[in-house]
Amino acid sequence: MRIRQHETRKGTILCVVVVVIMSQVDLSYPQHVFPEHTRRQCSAIKKSDIVEYIMPGIRQLLKEDLAELRRRQQEMLDAIRGGFVLTCPYGWVYHDDNCYLFTQHRSTWQNMREHCNARGGGYLAEIGSREENEFVKEELRKRHQEHTRGSVSYFLGGTDREREGVWKWIRTGELIEFKDFKPPEPNNDKSEHCLTLFEESDFGWNDDQCDKKLHGICKISVGYKFT
Ligand SMILES: [Ca+2]
Numbered sequence: 001m002r003i004r005q006h007e008t009r010k011g012t013i014l015c016v017v018v019v020v021i022m023s024q025v026d027l028s029y030p031q032h033v034f035p036e037h038t039r040r041q042c043s044a045i046k047k048s049d050i051v052e053y054i055m056p057g058i059r060q061l062l063k064e065d066l067a068e069l070r071r072r073q074q075e076m077l078d079a080i081r082g083g084f085v086l087t088c089p090y091g092w093v094y095h096d097d098n099c100y101l102f103t104q105h106r107s108t109w110q111n112m113r114e115h116c117n118a119r120g121g122g123y124l125a126e127i128g129s130r131e132e133n134e135f136v137k138e139e140l141r142k143r144h145q146e147h148t149r150g151s152v153s154y155f156l157g158g159t160d161r162e163r164e165g166v167w168k169w170i171r172t173g174e175l176i177e178f179k180d181f182k183p184p185e186p187n188n189d190k191s192e193h194c195l196t197l198f199e200e201s202d203f204g205w206n207d208d209q210c211d212k213k214l215h216g217i218c219k220i221s222v223g224y225k226f227t
């Protein structure tokens, strides 16, 4: 009796598994895939059988996912208790572990550097890749869809004031490798030594005068301790 029960249970499990698999590839599975005795056995499967054999597995998976979510939540709480902010402050935009602030006010390049620094130790943005450049340009396009006339510029943290045509990031002194100047820029027209993104060229790069009052883009690492 016990052996018979065991075999019936095995057959039911087999049917449940086969039905689940075959229903993904062939909706007409019972008619030509299984022999007669298998079809009879499978047709006897009840909803309660599926609940008995499949649901425990699903419940276990849900438990594991929940445990993982709890672990990650705890990690975040620990980080916040340690004084580190893992998301950007209000008004900043998150991208790839960095926060970006697109200033609404305008000031000179030097004053904009100080403004960024006063915002929790940020700096005038450095752009290190085509992907990051595209992110920044897309953010600017969103902000200037209608209300400007192509004349808006945003300072970045690059300059060639030490040596004409040699572009460096002011914070680190490193040479700028990725560039997105749109010809005829950089043209050093009337001594332009500060790097901007210029709306007229769909926010391509431009050299502009450092004493102009323009918008700026501040940047800071997302793990930085804001004070
Ligand atoms: Ca220049």
Ligand SMILES: [Ca+2]
Binding pocket: 185, 186, 187, 188, 189, 192, 206, 207, 208
């Ligand atoms: Ca220029």
